[in-house]
Amino acid sequence: MNPEESQTPESIDEWLEQIEVQPPTDEIPATPSADLKLEDEVSTQESSLNSPIIDTTTPESEDSLDIQAAQRITQLQQMEADIKAEIAQLEITYKTLQRQVTVTQTALSQVVQESLSQLEQRKQALQISVEQLERRQERVRNEMRTTFAGTSQDLAIRVQGFKDYLTGSLQDLASAAEQLQLIQPAKEREKPAPREAKSAKEQMANSTLSEMPQLGQQQFQDTTKKIRRLLDQYRNQPDYYGPPWQLRRTFEPIHAERVSNWLFTLGGRGALRTMGSRLQNILIASSAISILHQLYGDRVRTLILANTPERLGEWRRGLQDCLGIGRPDFGPDRGVILFEAPTALAQKAERLVKANEMPLIIIDDSEEKISLGLLQFPLWLAFAPDPKTMKDRDFDDDF
Numbered sequence: 001m002n003p004e005e006s007q008t009p010e011s012i013d014e015w016l017e018q019i020e021v022q023p024p025t026d027e028i029p030a031t032p033s034a035d036l037k038l039e040d041e042v043s044t045q046e047s048s049l050n051s052p053i054i055d056t057t058t059p060e061s062e063d064s065l066d067i068q069a070a071q072r073i074t075q076l077q078q079m080e081a082d083i084k085a086e087i088a089q090l091e092i093t094y095k096t097l098q099r100q101v102t103v104t105q106t107a108l109s110q111v112v113q114e115s116l117s118q119l120e121q122r123k124q125a126l127q128i129s130v131e132q133l134e135r136r137q138e139r140v141r142n143e144m145r146t147t148f149a150g151t152s153q154d155l156a157i158r159v160q161g162f163k164d165y166l167t168g169s170l171q172d173l174a175s176a177a178e179q180l181q182l183i184q185p186a187k188e189r190e191k192p193a194p195r196e197a198k199s200a201k202e203q204m205a206n207s208t209l210s211e212m213p214q215l216g217q218q219q220f221q222d223t224t225k226k227i228r229r230l231l232d233q234y235r236n237q238p239d240y241y242g243p244p245w246q247l248r249r250t251f252e253p254i255h256a257e258r259v260s261n262w263l264f265t266l267g268g269r270g271a272l273r274t275m276g277s278r279l280q281n282i283l284i285a286s287s288a289i290s291i292l293h294q295l296y297g298d299r300v301r302t303l304i305l306a307n308t309p310e311r312l313g314e315w316r317r318g319l320q321d322c323l324g325i326g327r328p329d330f331g332p333d334r335g336v337i338l339f340e341a342p343t344a345l346a347q348k349a350e351r352l353v354k355a356n357e358m359p360l361i362i363i364d365d366s367e368e369k370i371s372l373g374l375l376q377f378p379l380w381l382a383f384a385p386d387p388k389t390m391k392d393r394d395f396d397d398d399f
Contacts, residue, residue: 245293271382274365282318306364312338342371
């Protein structure tokens with residue numbers, strides 16, 4: 001409804017108020033024409049009152065305003081919908097980012113924990129390596145001091161021995177010069193010389209035979225206390241940096257029992273069942289070598305028999321480790337000699353016996369048969385292979 005239309009009742013009311021109401025009269029109009037004239041005026045006024053007020057505004061302006069209002073409302077509604085959609089999208093993004101932050105924090109904490117544990121493990125490994133290196137350094141220093149001291153002592157012993165030899169030789173020469181009869185002719189003086197030389201050779205042979213020990217059960221039983229004392233020392237007080245030819249490794253009761261059986265029961269001549277490992281056999285043989293060196297010194301010569309160079313190499317390294325000896329102690333004229341054939345070993349042992357030395361023959365458990373020529377010597381130690389191993393080996397050969 002237009003504002004102009006709303007003003008129409010107000011104008012009608014004002015107009016009605018302006019009309020003066022005439023009181024009714026009982027007078028009868030004088031003429032009919034006057035009455036007709038009055039009726040015309042009343043009808044004219046009524047028609048004027050009932051006629052509508054003309055609106056000055058045009059329909060085109062009203063339509064444009066409605067269109068603009070509708071467009072504005074539509075724009076506002078569209079903006080409201082866009083804002084709501086953007087708010088919903090932002091809420092979804094926020095939740096997604098929050099979940100990602102939580103996952104990232106969890107993964108980061110796990111990575112940090114794993115890194116810390118790895119660093120702790122590396123730290124412990126480095127500490128263990130440092131401790132091992134420190135112990136190795138200390139052991140090398142002790143070995144250097146021990147080796148140098150042992151070498152110096154060996155040189156001093158050799159020098160003292162050579163000095164004693166020179167002194168004895170000079171004294172013998174002086175006594176021989178005093179016994180010479182210078183007045184007698186040279187021919188007469190030369191006659192008794194062969195007899196003296198012959199008697200000297202006989203005395204040397206007799207002394208050699210007397211010095212050659214008769215190795216057997218009784219001989220080892222006479223030195224039981226000393227041998228048992230050495231076995232107890234190896235077992236209870238191992239000296240890992242002792243002098244050469246002394247056992248330097250841990251010695252268990254089972255090892256001491258095997259060595260005691262070989263010395264006291266077998267009399268230094270017999271076979272022992274293998275320990276199942278060549279290193280264990282080397283440990284037992286090393287203890288026997290060490291005891292014999294304590295009893296007889298450098299006269300003991302060890303002869304090792306194994307059928308392959310690899311096994312001989314294991315024996316060489318094992319003896320070096322257990323007895324503290326080096327490469328100079330291995331050779332045809334040294335303390336330990338390695339053989340692959342029993343014939344060559346028997347020939348060398350015979351020569352050593354003639355030279356008043358004591359051959360100790362050690363036979364590896366790889367030797368299934370023992371040459372009879374080796375059984376004639378006073379000291380031999382054979383490691384008998386395990387019967388189960390021999391059966392398996394025979395089965396493999398047959399297959």
